[in-house]
Amino acid sequence: MTNLMDKIVALAKRRGFIFPGSEIYGGLAGTWDYGPLGVELKNNIKAAFWQSMVYKRNDVVGIDSAILMNPKVWEASGHVEAFTDPLVECKICHERFRADQEDEIQSHEKSHKGKKTEWTEPKKFNLLVEAKLGVIEDARTKVYLRGEITQGVHVNFKNVLDSTRIQIPFGIAQIGKAFRNEITPSNFTFRSREFEQMELQYYVNLKEAQKWYGYWKEERMKWYLNLSMNKKKLRFRQHEEGERAHYAQDAWDIEYDSPFGWKEFEGIHNRGNWDLSQHQKESGVDMTYFDQEANKRYLPHIIETSGGVDRTALFFLIDAYREEKDRIVLKLHSKLAPYKVAVFPLLANKPQLVEKARSIYSQLTIHHSLLPVAWDDRGNIGKRYYSQDEIGTPYCITIDFQTLEDDTVTIRDRDTTKQERTLIQNLNNYFQDKFSV
Ligand code: GAP
Secondary structure, three states, X not given: OOHHHHHHHHHHHHOOOEEEOOHHHOOOOOOEEEOHHHXXXXXXHHHHHHHHHHHOOOOEEEXXXXXXXXXXXXXXXXXXXXXXXXXXXXXXXXXXXXXXXXXXXXXXXXXXOOOOOOEOOOEEEEOOEEEEEOOOHHHOEEEEEOOOOHHHHHOOHHHHHHHXXXXXXXXXXXXXXXXXXXXXXXXXXXXXXXXXXXXXXXXEOXXXXXXXXXXXXXXXXXXXXXXXXXXXXXXXXXXXXXXOOOOOOEEEEEEEEEOOEEEEEEEEEEEEOHHHHHHHHHXXXXXXXXXXXXXXXXXXXXXXXXXXXXXXXXXXXXXXEEEEOOEEEEOOOOOOOOOOEEEEEOOOOOHHHHHHHHHHHHHHXXXXXXOOEEEOOOOOHHHHHHHHHHHOOOEEEEEOHHHHHHOEEEEEEOOOOOEEEEEHHHHHHHHHHHHOO
C-alpha cells in the first residue's frame, strides 16, 4: 500500500470512520465495520443517491428486497454457473490468487525473492457465499447470500408494475448489502467480502436501449462531479471482449485514479433482456410488459447503474484528503461531511459560555435539523479546529465573551480558514444558504 493509503487507513481508524471487522478476535478478512463518522459518511452517500435517483425523478421508484432468496433465482440468473473468478495457486506456498490480477501476482512472485514461482492452471472459483436455512440438520436448504442486489429487483418487476402506475421507460432503485467470496480481499475496503451496492435497474424498449445507456452513463458521472469529486481523477473505461460479466452486452466502468491504480467503483451495464427472459423461462411466470402505445407485449431491456457504497466512500475520503501547512483537512462536499457544523464554547470552565453554546447547539440540531452537529469543549480552539478539519466539518462556531455582550459568534470556514462574526439570529439563514437546510 502506498504512503497515502497508509495515512487514509490510519485516519479512518483513529477518527472512527472505518475499523477492521471483529478486530478483537483477530479480524475476519474482507469485512469492515463503520464507526460513528463512517456510518454518517455512508448514510450521506446513500441519501444523496436516493435523492437524485428516486426523489428528484418521476420515472424511478425504490425497493428493499430480501438478502436471502430462493436458490432457483441464482440458477436462473446464471450466477451459480458463471459468477466466477479464475483462481491460481502458488506451487511454492499454496497461497491462492486471482489469475487476472497481474499486480498481485507479480508482487507475490517478488515475495519469493528470486525463486522461480510456478502456478497451477487457472480454475473457475464461484464467488457466491453459501448459507444453510432450516432447523432440521439433514433437511437444511442451501441458500446464497446475494452476490449482487440486482436480482431482488428483477424478480419483483411484475409486482412493482402491478402495484404502481409506472410505465416504460422506468427504473427501480435499491441500496443494500451484497456478499462475494473474494479470493483476495485487498486495498482496505476496496475489495471486501461484504459490501453495499446502490443500483438502478432501468427498463426500456429495445429501440431506446442505446439512447438510455448513454443517458445513464452521463448522469452517473455527473453525480460524482456534483459531489465535488476531482474530474481529473475520473474516467470511463469500456470492458473488453471476454471481460464482461455473463449478463452484460456492454459494460462501462467509472474508474478513479486511486493510490493503487485506476479502479472501478461503478459499472454501467446494458443487460439486454437477460434477467427477465431467464426468470420467465425458469419460473414460468410471464415477465412481458404490455406497451399500450405500441399495442404489443415485449420483454423490456435493462440498463443498469451499479455503484459500490464502500468504494465510493473510500474514494471520496482519498479525494478529499489534503495536507496543508500545519493541518490535515478532509475537503468533503458539505452533503457528505459527517458533521455539518461544530459548536465550541471558548472555555469549558465558564458556565455562561457553555450555557450559551448549548443553546446554539440545540437551536441548530433541534430547530433547524442541521444534524448531526459536533460539540467540542476540550483543549484550545486551535486544537479543536485541527480536529474538525481532519474529519471534514465545513463550519465551526465559537461562542466567546463578546457573544455574551452582543449575541454574535464567529463562524470559521474549513476550506479558507477565514472567520467571520455574525448574529446568532442569522445562523439559520447563513446555513440555509450554505446547505439548503
Ligand atoms: N449488479 C451489477 C454488479 O453487481 P459489479 O460490477 O459486479 O456489478 C458493482 O459490481 C459495484 O459493486 C462495483 O463497481 C463496486 O463498486 C461494488 N463491488 C463489487 N465487488 C465489490 C467488492 N468485492 N468489494 C467492494 N465493492 C464491490
